[in-house]
Amino acid sequence: MLKSFFTLIAASLLLVQTAGAAETVKLALIDPLTGPMAGAGQPALEHLKFEAKRINANGGIAGKQLEIVGLDNKVNPQESLVQLQKAIDDGIQYVTQGNGSSVASALIGAVEKHNQRNPGKEVLYLNYAAVDPSFTNERCSFWHFRFDANADMKMNALTNYIAENKDVKKVYLINQDYSFGHAVSEAARKMLAEKRPDIEIVGNDFHPLAKVKDFTPYISKIQSSGADAVISGNWGQDITLLVKAAAEFGLDAPFYTYYGASSGVVTQLGDKGVDRIYQINEYYGDFEDEEMAKRQVNMYKETGWDFYYLRLSTMLDMFKKAADKAGSTDPVAVAKAMEGLSLETTTGEVVMRAEDHQIQLPMFISVMQDDMEYGAEGTDYNFHKVARIDRDDVTLPTTCRMRRPK
Template sequence: MRSAISVLFAALMMITGPLLAAPVKIALIDPLTGPMASTGLPVLEHLRFDARRLNANGGFNGDSIEIIGLDNKINPQESLVQLQKAIDEGARYIVQGNGSAVGSALIAAVDKYNRRNPGKEVLYLNHGAVEPSFTNDRCSFWHFRFEAHSDMKMKALTDWIAKRDDIKKIYLINQDYSFGHALAEAARTMLKEKRPDIEIVGTDFHPLSKVKDFTPYVSKIKASGADAIITGNWGQDISLLVKAAAEFGLNVPFLTYYGGSPGVVSQLGEQGVDRIYEIYGYYGDTDDDAIGERQKQMYKDKKWDYFLFYPRITVMLEMLQKAADKAGSNDPVAVARALEGLSLETSYGTVTMRGEDHQLQTPLFVSVLKDNMPYGAEGTDFNFAKLDRIEPEAVTMPATGCRMRRPQ
């Protein structure tokens, strides 16, 4: 005779159907409050937007995707606290990308956790921490980068600069941490090789997310006689820098990694047209109407144009879904193995996750801010128009020093 509990369970199954599997939890660890929240909140919204879209199409192997947002205040130590919280909440996929100092701490912590917890491993999915060493001498089986790293971008940017006879004097201004120093060193080395006639007329490093008024820096740049500026600044540091330059009357091109950061377009508007350049894996004036309409939908009721700046989030989740389907499993180890060498067709070209170092191979684009764009950014008519396309094979770089240890 069946117990009363068994009878009750059978009755519930007849009403509700089989119990649903636990969702695949993906935890974002990025700044969600404070001055750099403008870089983290759009990522969180983009993750949720694409999770809903993928869930409507079966999620990962039929399991739904759940996005968890955790605020690290762009602090490495706080990020480790949030990593443990994510694990405690059942997340086995960790997403981060704002700040290579944070990325460095997460690579070490995830490696350590996975060594101590076989069968409970987590993957670190890097959407934008571009310190080159992460896929070189610090490469890890548990880390995948879905963005071209700093040296790849500088290789493409300096190839483009080499063709510009009007650029003779360059000023370097960057944030004072590993990424900013790596970018400046790469710029010096590559420009010397490709355009030895170009003079570096100044170099500045400033505290990350601490400067409220960039006018003193802008005054130095103007006095140097620079006819172009190279900067890897992101978040409020790029917004405030270019705004100060416009107000000061510094009318020279900004050659940026993150000129499309939220707030730049809406704050500068006409003042940024033909002055703000960006080297990136995408550009805003897409000729793909489906992508353009999705972009409009994403910022319809928001402060930022999320799709302009974070299309790599879509690439990351779609590659993750494809890898899970290929593996027939949502287990992070199986998904990691399936990600190696995986390619994805996007509206901007084919991207491939290189297996030897887990570095995405992707086309890059040089673009410039223009007016009257069909799919404007941040509720404006401004967006970035393509100037040049660089194929993956032109910017690929060897995984120097990578000796990846794979699980048995």
């Protein structure tokens, strides 16, 4: 009798655990959470957790509560594969990542192989910031969705803006030495030659990812080149230390960047960054939308990190909309529902292009300013909008020939 009693209790506990698991959908963030690039991964993790609360308060993902799981990859592709397998072993079917296209490349390949070998246990990869153009062109995958404009889309918008500035006649390129950095450099050279053939590229440097502690030698070369402007796709500590060295050296040339508003930039530069650091992004710091402004303030109060990754909010909202549309959290059903899905956001309507799973969205060029109503990192500095690029003007064609599951 006693044995039967304990058997019944154990069975009841198992049922409770199973029911609890069924009411939760987990999303694993595979990004640098320690080390020199943690300043890029940690705010993403906190942003996801902050926005998951809002999602859960509004019905969750197809009725299930969203749980965010952080997995530290140290920006290492091999470690990322270890963390991906850990997520899979824990039954997680949704992963996200953004910092490092070398990592994204490894994840795309691994997710493809896993899904081929494990039908019914598929994993979906939601990419929020790895912007190598190949991922939605020749390497496009049904299991990969990108929620950020790719490097070519960003450079197309940025060079349109630069081309209109007749004072810019000499440009220096400095980027991280891996696939993304080379994509930025190639796009800049090609697009400037087409739009402003009179502009001279006076330097094209590549440096190791997350290895340079002092960028002064690079800044000295830029100064000697007589550059009127600098273009850089650097992110994480590499953009923070780069612009800091420029300010300390006294380089006056403006920086046109992909990630100039990254964590640490405004506190490192202060007045020296005003009117000098430009960024092309889906977001800027002085939003007119009252609800967005409130979320900016609340996130900083709750987490100590700024509301920087608007695309993460868009990603979760689109995930929710797709799952609710499918009536399921099954990755295959969600992926099919997400294709061609549109979403109204603070900045306008965004669309997940079915052809290549590349989001189409409006972009903004902004510049660092002082005396901002919503300051970044507890300061009075933030990024002020100087140009809006409509979604149709951001869009570029794709060479994707996607293979879809039957």
